[in-house]
Amino acid sequence: MLAYVGRRLLSSILLILGLTVVTFIILNAMPGDPAEMMISPLHMSQEAYQAKRELLGLDRPLPVRYVNWLSELSHGNLGYSYVDGRPVLERVGERLMPSLQLVLGALLVAILVSVPLGIIAAVRKNSRLDYTLTGFTLFCISIPSFFLGLLAIYVLALKLDILPVGGMYSLGGSGDILDRLRHLVMPVLVLGLMQTAVLTRYMRSSMLEVLNQDFIRTARAKGLRERLVLFKHALRNAIIPIITVVAVSVPQLFGGAVITEQIFQWPGIGSLTLEALAARDYPILMGINLLLALMVFVCNLAADLLYAAVDPRIRYD
Amino acid sequence: MAKRNALRSLLASVLVGLLMSALLIAGCSGGGQRAAAEKVLKVGMWSPPKSLNPLAVDDAYSTQLFDFIYPKLFRFDHSLEPVPYLATSWDITPDGKTYTFHLSPDAVWEDGEPVTSADVAMTLRLMADKGTGALLYTNLQSIVGIAAYHDGTAGSISGITTPDVSTVVINLKEPNAAFLGNIYYYILPEHILGDVAAADIDQNPYFKAPVGAGPFKLVKYETGQYAEFAANDKCVLGRPKVDRLYLQFGNQDALMASLEKGELDVAPIAAGDVERFKDIKKLSVISEPSVSIQMLHVNSAKPYLADKRVRQAFAYALDRQGIVDTLLEGQGTVVDSHYLSPEWAVSSNLKHYDYNPDKAKQLLSEAGWDSSREIVLRVPTGDKAREGSAPIIKAGLESVGVKVKIEMADFPTVLKAARSGDFDLTIIGWPFGLDPDMTSIGFESKNVPLNGWNIGHYANDRVDELLAQGRLTTSLDERRRIYHEYQEILNEDLPWIPLFCPNNIFGVSDKVTGVNPITYYVWGQMNPVLWNVNELEVTQ
Numbered sequence: 001m002l003a004y005v006g007r008r009l010l011s012s013i014l015l016i017l018g019l020t021v022v023t024f025i026i027l028n029a030m031p032g033d034p035a036e037m038m039i040s041p042l043h044m045s046q047e048a049y050q051a052k053r054e055l056l057g058l059d060r061p062l063p064v065r066y067v068n069w070l071s072e073l074s075h076g077n078l079g080y081s082y083v084d085g086r087p088v089l090e091r092v093g094e095r096l097m098p099s100l101q102l103v104l105g106a107l108l109v110a111i112l113v114s115v116p117l118g119i120i121a122a123v124r125k126n127s128r129l130d131y132t133l134t135g136f137t138l139f140c141i142s143i144p145s146f147f148l149g150l151l152a153i154y155v156l157a158l159k160l161d162i163l164p165v166g167g168m169y170s171l172g173g174s175g176d177i178l179d180r181l182r183h184l185v186m187p188v189l190v191l192g193l194m195q196t197a198v199l200t201r202y203m204r205s206s207m208l209e210v211l212n213q214d215f216i217r218t219a220r221a222k223g224l225r226e227r228l229v230l231f232k233h234a235l236r237n238a239i240i241p242i243i244t245v246v247a248v249s250v251p252q253l254f255g256g257a258v259i260t261e262q263i264f265q266w267p268g269i270g271s272l273t274l275e276a277l278a279a280r281d282y283p284i285l286m287g288i289n290l291l292l293a294l295m296v297f298v299c300n301l302a303a304d305l306l307y308a309a310v311d312p313r314i315r316y317d
Numbered sequence: 318m319a320k321r322n323a324l325r326s327l328l329a330s331v332l333v334g335l336l337m338s339a340l341l342i343a344g345c346s347g348g349g350q351r352a353a354a355e356k357v358l359k360v361g362m363w364s365p366p367k368s369l370n371p372l373a374v375d376d377a378y379s380t381q382l383f384d385f386i387y388p389k390l391f392r393f394d395h396s397l398e399p400v401p402y403l404a405t406s407w408d409i410t411p412d413g414k415t416y417t418f419h420l421s422p423d424a425v426w427e428d429g430e431p432v433t434s435a436d437v438a439m440t441l442r443l444m445a446d447k448g449t450g451a452l453l454y455t456n457l458q459s460i461v462g463i464a465a466y467h468d469g470t471a472g473s474i475s476g477i478t479t480p481d482v483s484t485v486v487i488n489l490k491e492p493n494a495a496f497l498g499n500i501y502y503y504i505l506p507e508h509i510l511g512d513v514a515a516a517d518i519d520q521n522p523y524f525k526a527p528v529g530a531g532p533f534k535l536v537k538y539e540t541g542q543y544a545e546f547a548a549n550d551k552c553v554l555g556r557p558k559v560d561r562l563y564l565q566f567g568n569q570d571a572l573m574a575s576l577e578k579g580e581l582d583v584a585p586i587a588a589g590d591v592e593r594f595k596d597i598k599k600l601s602v603i604s605e606p607s608v609s610i611q612m613l614h615v616n617s618a619k620p621y622l623a624d625k626r627v628r629q630a631f632a633y634a635l636d637r638q639g640i641v642d643t644l645l646e647g648q649g650t651v652v653d654s655h656y657l658s659p660e661w662a663v664s665s666n667l668k669h670y671d672y673n674p675d676k677a678k679q680l681l682s683e684a685g686w687d688s689s690r691e692i693v694l695r696v697p698t699g700d701k702a703r704e705g706s707a708p709i710i711k712a713g714l715e716s717v718g719v720k721v722k723i724e725m726a727d728f729p730t731v732l733k734a735a736r737s738g739d740f741d742l743t744i745i746g747w748p749f750g751l752d753p754d755m756t757s758i759g760f761e762s763k764n765v766p767l768n769g770w771n772i773g774h775y776a777n778d779r780v781d782e783l784l785a786q787g788r789l790t791t792s793l794d795e796r797r798r799i800y801h802e803y804q805e806i807l808n809e810d811l812p813w814i815p816l817f818c819p820n821n822i823f824g825v826s827d828k829v830t831g832v833n834p835i836t837y838y839v840w841g842q843m844n845p846v847l848w849n850v851n852e853l854e855v856t857q
Contacts, residue, residue, distance in 0.1 A: 030729075030730075031729070031733050031734065032727070032729025032730050032733050033729065033733050033736075036729070036732055036733065036736060037728075037729050038373075038374065038450075038452075039452060040375045040376060041745075041758065041770050042748075042749075042755055042758060043452060043456060044455065044758060044769050045454060045455035045458075045769065046767045046768045047451060047454045047455070048450070048451050048453070048454045048455060049767050050767075051447045051450050051451040051467075052451075052452070054447065055447070055448070055450045055516075080520075083367045083368060083373075083374065084368030084369075084370065084373060084519075085368070085370070085373055085519030085520060086520075094540055095540075095541075150570065153571070153574055154574075157574060157578060158574055158577060158578060161578065164580065165571055165574045165575045165578060165580060166567060166571045166574075167542055167543070167565070167567070168539070168542055169539075169542070171359055171545070171563040171565060172545055172561075172563065262568060263568070263570075263571070264571070265541075265542070265568070265571050267539075271541065272541075275365075275541075277727075278727065278729070279367070279729075280729050
């Protein structure tokens, strides 16, 4: 088991390193110039431009800059933002918690809703209820999140006036846990709904497959209560593929919740990515990229290990 | 039946669970209510500031925040006249080469330390230092000894002296009528930053919790969310009438929703929403002409665009009023001038380019336009009116026989292309306003990139001459004559074609009194309602 984790770790480090090279090259090949973006047109001069390039180290050749970045990384330093000079670790770090709240909240909602719904749809296959649920999931997948978000703001914040428009907390109310929860509701629901739809479909088909297995028939033939058959025998087996889906969607949601974050003014990783792109802030983009790559690795490893924990047939030697 | 019961109870518990949590959260009222006696002003702004360090950034959003916390030597009043701030008075010698600023004895930093001439000298020095990025070096170039300091051949700037703690003397190489506008920037405290090396300034913890001397103190800064300020009792301008100020950052839709809901007192409004907001009670809509002009930049360095008749033809081919009416829903103005402020520098003898396709065709044929040529219009994304005007421009030009290809890309991409001369036409907005000399960045022949923003490589000897004279002359009458001629030449040559000037539109809660918006643009006053933030009051 430990040897397995070690092997995975080693291969991932090489992979992630390769990835940083590719990202570094692509970022720098993007049209646009960070120094140019940072000087107001009215204050533009050759002197200011060159001083800025020197300050940011942009006057050095690309390979030198990459090696510098790497050697700094080996000391735990991800570099400094081009825009405000603050350490990348700090800039990305302060966005981590907001993103984590949003993503975990959305996944929690998605799991809590989709697992039961998936079971119901599978057990009552081809019933009116199943069709209704299918319709609901189709609706959730097809509706763009910006539309859903704006609709939610219009109804819940403006018309019913029960939730705030956006942001993480009310102005000046940042310490209050209830205030934070109220701000979390809409973004989590909007982000969670799409995940709910996807997960419900997975859960339904996974459950259907398990329900057709021989051991379920055996369990029923033994005269076990239906409740026991469903939740003990069927669910435990049906939930395994769901673990993968959830694990894969964590890093995806971290970087991909851009639209939800923008609509609800949520200061997460997604909106930082947009800001950094608009300023061509390469160090920040490199930092985010590294974070997401690490996250993919950790989540995949966690999914594999969880597999072994829930399914005794799976072993890593 | 057991199966059905199991499912039913499962479904029921899911529904009940969701409903319960929703009710629980929605039912709780928002926390953080402050004492009712405190007067709070809540303002919305499109983008968060990029940094709290005025030496690192000078964009409109950041300077709006700087304006609350950092002091300046002087301010500009409603009619663009400089009025006292840190300095109670300043003298300019008759030759226009020596500026002496007398600092107010009452000016103190938040921590009680007096504001001294050393603060001013240090700030100017840092502004020119390569270690800080020398962001505003252009503006200081007329100071004696500045280049030597910038290049590292001198340890200090010989043209800046501080005879005593409350006097700053600045010597210029030659008279510069625009100089006050050039040094109009934020002053930092020497007693805190004096010992820090220029290159380390950016990392200094000072910029996490700045000690300023402006009307407000920064209390809390939630990155990407909001900034909270408290009134600065010690501000030399007098204590603001509100006790607390919030600056909330967000996209336009969210800010408008917050304004409508009463979560904000002042917020920008989109042109298309003006009518809707006019119907909302307890709010008034301020739609003032701005001085920011969207310009169609023409690359006159391309031989086929070098003839001014071609550029004039383009102007006649465009239905600019149509753009204002449709895209801005009338909340804007068509302009023929390249700057709208200050008023004294604007000529009344400008030619109006009306929408006249026949005239355009005639001019094009006179100039021998090759109708098989396709030109590239580069449009930066991000501004709805600008993006929307691109197809209208294309249609206008194609109707007179000029083929146009639109290339849309994000702002940095278009900027790079524009500055490297890789464009025929591009649209960029310009907020000229404080002094007509500001416009030299776009039209003086020496200001071609990398130096400035003369991206079309426009060169007119008379323009260069007038700009040089305009700087050296301190007589207002003389300058008026110079800049009128200058503006008339631009109006004739059209190095850039002015398109339209969108209004600055803000919604202001009726709770806020003392609103007296400005129409010009200077640093730190992107939001025209906050120009006199000291005098704004909030009634309950």
